Amino acid sequence: MIEGIVVKAYSGYYYVQDGDAQWICRLRGKFRYDKQKVLVGDRVRLKPAEKNTGVVYEVLNRRNELLRPPVANVDQGVITFAVAHPEPNLSLLDRFLVLAESSGVKPVICLNKADLLGEQEPEWLDLYRRIGYGVFYTSTKYNTGLDELRAELRGKISVFAGPSGVGKSSLLNSIKPGLKLKTGEISEKLKRGRHTTRHVELLPINGGLVVDTPGFSNLNLPEIPAAELMHYFPELAKFQGKCRFTSCTHNMEPQCAIKKAVDLGEIDAGRYNNYLQFLNELTERERRY
Ligand SMILES: Nc1nc2c(ncn2[C@@H]2O[C@H](COP(=O)(O)OP(=O)(O)OP(=O)(O)O)[C@@H](O)[C@H]2O)c(=O)[nH]1
Ligand SMILES: [Mg+2]
Ligand SMILES: [Zn+2]
Numbered sequence: 001m002i003e004g005i006v007v008k009a010y011s012g013y014y015y016v017q018d019g020d021a022q023w024i025c026r027l028r029g030k031f032r033y034d035k036q037k038v039l040v041g042d043r044v045r046l047k048p049a050e051k052n053t054g055v056v057y058e059v060l061n062r063r064n065e066l067l068r069p070p071v072a073n074v075d076q077g078v079i080t081f082a083v084a085h086p087e088p089n090l091s092l093l094d095r096f097l098v099l100a101e102s103s104g105v106k107p108v109i110c111l112n113k114a115d116l117l118g119e120q121e122p123e124w125l126d127l128y129r130r131i132g133y134g135v136f137y138t139s140t141k142y143n144t145g146l147d148e149l150r151a152e153l154r155g156k157i158s159v160f161a162g163p164s165g166v167g168k169s170s171l172l173n174s175i176k177p178g179l180k181l182k183t184g185e186i187s188e189k190l191k192r193g194r195h196t197t198r199h200v201e202l203l204p205i206n207g208g209l210v211v212d213t214p215g216f217s218n219l220n221l222p223e224i225p226a227a228e229l230m231h232y233f234p235e236l237a238k239f240q241g242k243c244r245f246t247s248c249t250h251n252m253e254p255q256c257a258i259k260k261a262v263d264l265g266e267i268d269a270g271r272y273n274n275y276l277q278f279l280n281e282l283t284e285r286e287r288r289y
Contacts, residue, residue: 001045007202023054041072064104069200069213076106080162082113094274095219101232102222108134112167115139140174150175153208164215176205226282
């Protein structure tokens with residue numbers, strides 16, 4: 001048996017990477033009966049057949065599983081925004097961060113199109129750095145920050161996510177010349193009414209595997225209990241157990257350690273507002289079901 005990673009799935013064929021070799025596989029019949037899904041990113045055992053074909057016999061345990069895009073065993077999410085065109089939306093960034101944290105995927109933040117602003121990075125970027133997130137400030141025009149980002153991809157499965165037009169595909173093209181992912185102007189994308197990037201595929205880059213995803217501009221919060229939301233805001237999680245009431249949701253309750261920290265400027269008010277907005281959404285959802 002050979003072990004490898006599913007890098008692509010296409011009309012019933014699974015492309016399994018094992019070092020430099022790629023095996024084009026069918027699934028063993030049992031998968032159909034068990035209704036077991038095989039995802040891009042899965043580690044599988046296969047039995048070789050003729051030439052470079054084979055049959056997948058077994059899927060090894062998954063560490064995690066993303067729904068959108070459907071990828072298993074993701075090490076990190078590179079949440080990408082642009083300095084401008086399109087303007088960064090920090091509420092959407094916080095949504096991506098909550099989604100990644102709750103899926104067991106380490107998020108890092110990439111702010112692209114640095115050339116539109118210059119050397120001085122926007123202040124909010126440092127806020128996220130201080131919270132503890134890895135931050136990359138890049139430009140595919142001036143090739144800034146690309147070496148650092150490239151190094152971060154080594155030995156991992158990374159998913160690039162973020163709104164359409166921020167330059168996810170352009171970044172990957174710059175990191176690995178010859179990749180030739182399609183890129184485009186936002187205006188052209190809107191005209192066509194769809195995104196440039198579509199298929200889910202793990203691309204080998206710099207000793208790592210990377211997924212380029214189509215951008216999206218809205219994102220539902222994951223299915224997490226409202227009471228757990230604070231754990232996905234690392235700077236709020238630190239205050240666990242410090243409020244007067246153990247059931248404190250850090251909203252209206254008196255003697256709340258988090259509200260106090262916001263008043264003192266220890267917690268950023270914008271982040272806290274996004275927390276409250278997400279809390280409200282999750283509470284509404286719990287009321288409906
Ligand atoms: N000024 C500037 N423009 C950039 C930079 N990187 C990419 N662009 C431009 O931004 C536009 C969108 O780039 P894409 O790479 O297609 O964006 P994307 O995030 O992959 O978009 P989707 O696939 O639709 O999600 C293109 O016109 C790029 O040339 C950059 O660093 N600076
Ligand atoms: Mg793209
Ligand atoms: Zn509280």
